[in-house]
Amino acid sequence: xxxxxxxxxxxxxxxxxxxxxxxxxxxxxxxxxxxxxxxxxxxxxxxxxxxxxxxxxxxxxxxxxxxxxxxxx
Numbered sequence: 001x002x003x004x005x006x007x008x009x010x011x012x013x014x015x016x017x018x019x020x021x022x023x024x025x026x027x028x029x030x031x032x033x034x035x036x037x038x039x040x041x042x043x044x045x046x047x048x049x050x051x052x053x054x055x056x057x058x059x060x061x062x063x064x065x066x067x068x069x070x071x072x073x
Contacts, residue, residue: 002064009046010064011040022065026058033058039067047071 002010002022010020010058013028013036031039036058049071061067 005046006043008035009039009042012042020064022063022068025063026061026063026067029064043067043071059060 003018010029013031014020016028016030018024018040019058020029037056040051040056051070055070061070
């Protein structure tokens with residue numbers, strides 16, 4: 001389950017009307033590569049951790065949980 005702050009971060013970069021959960025497919029988010037970079041910046045601030053350049057490929061993530069898992073490695 002996403003906490004409210006994380007959910008708001010994701011919601012600020014997408015226009016979907018459904019609730020965003022850990023199981024939400026990244027394709028359902030309907031965000032482009034520029035929005036993804038901005039999303040990552042906000043997540044880096046939230047987790048106080050920077051992703052490596054090779055982790056910035058949006059197509060390598062299938063679900064929201066996969067994006068968040070990148071911050072736990």
